[in-house]
Amino acid sequence: MTDHQATFEHALLAEPRRDHGYCTDDMARVLVVTTREPESPGAVNGLAGKALQFLNDAQSHSGGCRNRMDQAGRWLDEPTTDDHWGRCIWGLGTAAANSDVSLVRKLAIIQFERAAKARSPWPRAMAFAAVGAAEVLSVAPQNPAARRLLADYAASVDRGNGDPDWPWPEPRLTYANAVLPEAMIAAGVAVDDADLRQRGVDLLEWLLAHETADGHFSPTSTAGCGPGDSRPAFDQQPIEVSTLADACARAATIDARSLWAEGIRSAAAWFDGANDAGQRMWDSTTGGGFDGLQADGVNLNQGTESTLAVISTLQRARRFSPALQ
Template identity: 65%
Template sequence: MTAATPAPIFDHLLRMTDHRGTFEHACFADPRPEHGYCADDMSRVLVVAARQPKTEGDVRRLASVAVRFLNEAQALTGACRNRMDVAGRWADEPAFEDCWGRCVWGLGTAAARSEVGWVRQSAIVQFDRAAQGRSIWPRAMAFAALGAAELLTVDPDHRAARALITDYAATVTEPSSNPAWPWPEARLTYANAVLAEAMIAAGVVLDSPPLWQRGLDLLEWLVDYETADGHLSPTPVAGRGPDDRRPGFDQQPIEVSTLADACARAAAVDAGAIWTAGVRAAAAWFQGANDASQPMWDPETGGGFDGLQANGVNRNQGAESTLAVLSTLQHAQNFSTVPQ
């Protein structure tokens, strides 16, 4: 048996959150209100808060703040704004880009998992609005498919969710014909594992073993490719191609948490030990099992550090990085007592 992993600690996230939302950026541990909020982060807040078991008080409040924020972010067409300033003014126009996909993901997760009744009901209403739209961007559609899959676990007959995930499945790109580089893109870029995870989720919902197997195969390749010297070595901000030198920096915590999300989903479909190992490796990355042997979070407050660089750690503790830690530790706790 393995030792229990650290529990998610919400102190820093709560400090970063006011009545409107969670501030996007921090200077070290201090929130930077002047940079405002974004729907990308509030969708992640909703996911993490909704799936945290036995929540009370302040953590429950996070889900309420997030679902209200996303409601305001949505247009009647279902499109989503992303950026709000500290005074509550939107800085962009509604669109069907990544923030829309993450919004659908958050809403579907809350509809399926939140312990707060009004949050679940509000999330369903907002999901139906958002699910009117479709995106031309693969990652946006992949995130939206994850939200649809979550909602369908509790309401298999939900028409809008089933239509969305069916449309997503029709857009899935075939793997490359190059066995050394099966990834469907010329380079790894960002949130790579979500492409494989969405295939797995859609394949399960649509009872399509070839689709979920395609996702499992791509994810297995990705986990292997993103591992070096016994630890995760994720794709850096600049991306990664087959001829790039390793390791690459600046590494972002969100890449690690996306991989943990995908491995956790894969473990529910396939008994391969690689998935449990993948989740554990993601948690270990934050605890210092990485290319710089540096911890990537503050275990006292739960704050996540913003980037792993060749010359050290970016110790600013923004919302995205903190949510990446929380999300990864949620999964790791579920696997902490599973025999290796």
């Protein structure tokens, strides 16, 4: 799925759809997965370097990011602070905290500080950015750019609506839901805000229970979910599962209860068929993840987002399942 420039966004079955080009969203995910891999071999480090170069080229001096590049290497949009900006910061912060390569860590901090000058009006963009900033503070506790970003994020977060039946800070669950409580936990720990940290833990516990049915994970569909909506619903996206696994791994660092490890194992099991359709969601021959779980089967295209969702979830599950060591 990767050429000399970057990793292609989409696939037709297992073949890259080169005419669809590349995107910052996916290259940020590439950077997260590659730099989070322990004792990574040269090929993995090379892919991390390619992702880092792509994200550098995507950034503007004011902090915003472009998202889409065509196969010829031409950017197709202008810099913004939409979700891809937040994911860019998430990727850079993860690299700064976890890469085995000192140059990658150094360059990631430089790029992070550039991107962190901006702010986004979008909650998920700011949540991804907050997770990245918290990663930076885990290795550079006094980094001023990360501290300013987290302070602004913490000031903007919904602290609870008082509704025990629907405590979610939005009228509907939409996409990448688990990043909202994960960011609250990460920011709460980083800036020593116990109330924010606990708000994230409570919200994630509610989300995990809401998205579990008959003993397996049943994520929010592409149509979203509100109070009283019937379930299960389709299409279900692998990225929802990996986002929940990431959030559970974050919660497990501050809360010893077993539900977080169980949540991660449920996320991994979802890819192996413990889901609402009883279908396996990855190809063991190619290693690719399938693009969607549908009521009548599986979308067999193996795009980058879905493939990285499988890898990311298995990275998290290795820590909690001896069979995956």
